[in-house]
Amino acid sequence: MPQRSEDLFQSRLAKLHHLRAQGLDPYPPRFSRTHTAQQAIALFQQEEAQHGAPWRTPPVRVAGRISALRAMGRATFLDLRDGSGRLQVLLRQDALGNAYALTKDLDLGDFLGAVGPLFRTRTGEITLEAQEIAILCKALRPPPAKWHGLRDVELRYRQRYLDWMANEPSRQLLVLRHKVVQAIRRFLDQRGFVEVETPILLPVAAGAFARPFVTHHHALDRRLYLRIATELHLKRCIIGGLEKVYEIGRVFRNEGIDNRHNPEFTTLESYEAYADYNTVMRMVEEMVSTVAQEVLGTTCIPWKDGKIDLAPPWQRLSLRDAVRERTGIDLETASDPQTLGEQMRRLGLAVDPRASWGKLVDKLLGEKVEPFLLQPTFLIDYPVEMSPLAKRKPDNPRYVERFEAFAGGMEIANAFTELNDPIDQRQRFLEQEELRRRYGDEEFDRLDEDFLLAMEYGMPPTGGLGVGIDRLVMLFSNSPSIREVIPFPHLSWSQEELLTEVDKHLQRLAGNGQPMTAADLYQALVASLPEEVRSRLTEPELRKRVEDFLRRP
RNA sequence: GCCCCGUUAGCUCAGCCCGGCAGAGCACCGGACUUUUAAUCCGGGUGUCCUGGGUUCGAAUCCCAGACGGGGCACCA
Numbered sequence: 001m002p003q004r005s006e007d008l009f010q011s012r013l014a015k016l017h018h019l020r021a022q023g024l025d026p027y028p029p030r031f032s033r034t035h036t037a038q039q040a041i042a043l044f045q046q047e048e049a050q051h052g053a054p055w056r057t058p059p060v061r062v063a064g065r066i067s068a069l070r071a072m073g074r075a076t077f078l079d080l081r082d083g084s085g086r087l088q089v090l091l092r093q094d095a096l097g098n099a100y101a102l103t104k105d106l107d108l109g110d111f112l113g114a115v116g117p118l119f120r121t122r123t124g125e126i127t128l129e130a131q132e133i134a135i136l137c138k139a140l141r142p143p144p145a146k147w148h149g150l151r152d153v154e155l156r157y158r159q160r161y162l163d164w165m166a167n168e169p170s171r172q173l174l175v176l177r178h179k180v181v182q183a184i185r186r187f188l189d190q191r192g193f194v195e196v197e198t199p200i201l202l203p204v205a206a207g208a209f210a211r212p213f214v215t216h217h218h219a220l221d222r223r224l225y226l227r228i229a230t231e232l233h234l235k236r237c238i239i240g241g242l243e244k245v246y247e248i249g250r251v252f253r254n255e256g257i258d259n260r261h262n263p264e265f266t267t268l269e270s271y272e273a274y275a276d277y278n279t280v281m282r283m284v285e286e287m288v289s290t291v292a293q294e295v296l297g298t299t300c301i302p303w304k305d306g307k308i309d310l311a312p313p314w315q316r317l318s319l320r321d322a323v324r325e326r327t328g329i330d331l332e333t334a335s336d337p338q339t340l341g342e343q344m345r346r347l348g349l350a351v352d353p354r355a356s357w358g359k360l361v362d363k364l365l366g367e368k369v370e371p372f373l374l375q376p377t378f379l380i381d382y383p384v385e386m387s388p389l390a391k392r393k394p395d396n397p398r399y400v401e402r403f404e405a406f407a408g409g410m411e412i413a414n415a416f417t418e419l420n421d422p423i424d425q426r427q428r429f430l431e432q433e434e435l436r437r438r439y440g441d442e443e444f445d446r447l448d449e450d451f452l453l454a455m456e457y458g459m460p461p462t463g464g465l466g467v468g469i470d471r472l473v474m475l476f477s478n479s480p481s482i483r484e485v486i487p488f489p490h491l492s493w494s495q496e497e498l499l500t501e502v503d504k505h506l507q508r509l510a511g512n513g514q515p516m517t518a519a520d521l522y523q524a525l526v527a528s529l530p531e532e533v534r535s536r537l538t539e540p541e542l543r544k545r546v547e548d549f550l551r552r553p
Numbered sequence: 554g555c556c557c558c559g560u561u562a563g564c565u566c567a568g569c570c571c572g573g574c575a576g577a578g579c580a581c582c583g584g585a586c587u588u589u590u591a592a593u594c595c596g597g598g599u600g601u602c603c604u605g606g607g608u609u610c611g612a613a614u615c616c617c618a619g620a621c622g623g624g625g626c627a628c629c630a
Contacts, residue, residue: 009563122589
């Protein structure tokens with residue numbers, strides 16, 4: 001595989017062998033350090049203040065990755081970087097003796113331990129003068145360029161560790177994400193919520209609008225799906241008597257990838273018995289603003305060219321009013337697909353004539369309302385057709401007690417007073433199944449018989465909430481793309497992966513010793529390659545690969 | 554699915570319009586240098602110009618097809 005960068009690799013390999021030849025272990029099992037880079041610098045500053053300059057501390061032990069190397073004959077400066085920061089190390093032949101020869105085998109990216117006193121150089125930089133050094137790990141590939149860093153977006157995502165090595169903001173984003181999740185947990189834990197872990201592999205993937213991923217359990221010989229939501233299991237917890245539960249976890253939706261969608265993403269869902277969507281609304285604005293305050297130190301955050309103020313209370317706007325204000329359409333009168341579709345066409349929207357009313361409302365919201373909700377806003381009371389798990393409004397059964405929260409034009413939360421009438425719930429599921437049949441749309445929700453069974457035992461009135469953690473982190477970090485905030489985002493095949501896959505098949509096909517003609521081998525290859533690989537390569541490309549393969553010794 | 558842009562050395566990028574020996578900085582390799590800081594100085598270019606096909610005496614450059622990435626649209630929570 002590593003045909004690229006072969007020379008750099010070989011040069012480092014040679015140094016590795018040279019180290020071994022001298023009886024040094026390039027990968028020793030341990031090195032005990034007494035100070036991080038930051039602690040070492042703090043120690044020096046403290047002692048210098050006490051004793052006055054010039055001052056040398058007693059020896060300290062530090063370790064880190066070599067991030068810069070400035071060699072000048074019998075003295076070498078290098079920068080060691082660890083999790084806390086950077087410390088300059090001076091290697092001098094006079095101080096190190098024979099060990100100084102090791103310097104020649106060091107490269108950027110290697111891990112090194114150094115022992116010695118701290119002092120200030122002529123130019124004033126706090127520096128460790130090494131009396132002892134130990135290579136802790138020989139790196140066989142070079143780190144990204146020190147000056148330009150790593151800009152190539154594809155490389156940044158495919159080899160995220162290089163991104164983190166080279167780009168401080170990317171590292172910080174990971175930490176920010178952690179702090180957000182931590183602050184959410186703290187918020188909920190303090191309110192008596194219990195965190196539970198519900199299954200990811202399910203016989204029925206229900207609880208949201210999405211196509212699921214399919215997998216198979218061999219021992220059970222059963223088709224299973226990856227969950228698209230945690231909702232139905234968390235409600236089972238409520239049924240079982242836990243009154244406040246939540247889960248922060250990954251859900252999987254088999255859909256396209258873009259700036260706001262990754263096929264796996266993290267949601268928070270919480271359920272609280274004896275709460276309703278009004279209770280949840282207050283909790284959401286308090287939670288998001290509290291998290292912002294704890295993590296960012298303010299509730300007023302920059303977003304694109306403007307600012308968003310997350311301090312409660314957030315604006316509350318009924319969905320019907322919001323649509324009427326922005327489009328002039330009244331959903332009460334435009335209450336069938338034909339009328340609504342007609343009015344939407346008049347606004348210049350492309351309308352699928354077969355779309356259901358709920359889908360049309362959804363599209364109208366997505367096009368004409370949501371993108372304009374920059375300051376945090378609750379959209380309240382959704383049509384029942386779009387919300388099969390929410391309780392109807394007592395005074396208008398065509399609507400449900402549901403809200404979605406928006407900020408920066410993105411949906412960040414979705415919540416409702418949960419439906420706990422098992423007969424209505426069954427009816428709603430059946431309607432979803434019917435809609436899926438009628439519209440051939442895989443994304444309608446699914447009937448979950450096991451969940452209905454649970455609900456028939458009785459569920460207290462409950463307020464439920466879903467929050468997209470990734471989008472919340474996008475908001476908090478002013479990131480335009482969800483890929484930035486997901487440590488390892490999904491990408492398609494790279495050219496190298498494809499060709500490696502082809503070669504694997506070629507080796508297997510040609511492996512039984514019998515000589516094959518290029519034409520035969522090509523035929524066998526096409527028959528053997530999975531469609532996902534074959535379809536990404538053209539016939540001439542594959543034929544060429546076969547010929548190259550046969551030409552190889 | 555559609556449109557636009559990109560893909561050249563390990564990294565960041567120029568060269569492409571108007572076809573003529575594949576370039577720069579950093580990194581790397583060899584040499585000098587015991588307080589440097591993007592160290593400096595001398596010497597060295599290390600390449601499947603994304604892939605495949607076509608036009609041409611000649612293609613990184615022009616044409617066609619495709620892959621991957623980015624952006625937009627469509628679709629979608």
